[in-house]
Amino acid sequence: MAGALDDEDDPFEEALKDEPGFPPDDDAEGPALTPTALIVAPPGCLALVPAGGEVGKPAVTRRWFASTKSPAERALQQAEDLHESVEKALKTARVRVEELEKKLKSGSEEWELPYSGLDGRCIEKSIGEYKYKICFFDNAKQDSTSVGRWQGWEAPGIASFTAGQYCPGGPERSLKVKFQCGSKEELIDVSEPSRCTYEAQWASSLG
Numbered sequence: 001m002a003g004a005l006d007d008e009d010d011p012f013e014e015a016l017k018d019e020p021g022f023p024p025d026d027d028a029e030g031p032a033l034t035p036t037a038l039i040v041a042p043p044g045c046l047a048l049v050p051a052g053g054e055v056g057k058p059a060v061t062r063r064w065f066a067s068t069k070s071p072a073e074r075a076l077q078q079a080e081d082l083h084e085s086v087e088k089a090l091k092t093a094r095v096r097v098e099e100l101e102k103k104l105k106s107g108s109e110e111w112e113l114p115y116s117g118l119d120g121r122c123i124e125k126s127i128g129e130y131k132y133k134i135c136f137f138d139n140a141k142q143d144s145t146s147v148g149r150w151q152g153w154e155a156p157g158i159a160s161f162t163a164g165q166y167c168p169g170g171p172e173r174s175l176k177v178k179f180q181c182g183s184k185e186e187l188i189d190v191s192e193p194s195r196c197t198y199e200a201q202w203a204s205s206l207g
Contacts (some may be wrong), residue, residue: 125187140175147173167196
């Protein structure tokens with residue numbers, strides 16, 4: 001539908017009065033724009049064509065987008081988004097606090113305290129035909145096979161991982177990590193003293 005709209009009866013002027021660039025500047029360069037016709041445009045968009053232009057052709061030179069939300073509605077949406085992000089951050093922080101509290105309770109011996117700095121640390125190295133990855137307080141793997149989940153400290157300088165993936169017809173895999181003094185941190189060797197029972201040697205200043 002196209003037709004002339006009187007200024008006093010224009011139903012779009014009120015909606016567009018706060019939009020940038022409306023009404024058009026009479027002194028601006030380029031062909032004059034006159035709101036003589038409505039053309040097909042995306043929802044919420046009022047497109048104007050130059051005087052004498054044909055509706056529906058790409059001769060459209062300027063368009064204004066009417067706001068779909070009031071300033072109050074936009075402010076409310078921003079506040080709701082901020083509230084949601086803060087709630088997510090708070091939930092993540094609470095989970096982390098619970099994890100740390102559990103680890104503090106499990107460290108009942110004073111000699112275990114120096115090892116707390118290994119939380120979140122992983123060591124890995126290819127030895128022979130396998131790649132080993134050992135993450136303290138978490139798990140240990142031989143390639144993609146689990147050789148144990150964190151069990152705790154058996155004694156000063158000996159970490160234990162148990163309940164790994166079952167060997168075919170055999171026991172669950174397990175791993176012990178034995179610390180020894182070294183100038184740099186390095187996974188020196190991984191051996192298998194008995195079937196599916198592994199032992200790693202790790203050089204560290206904590207050894």
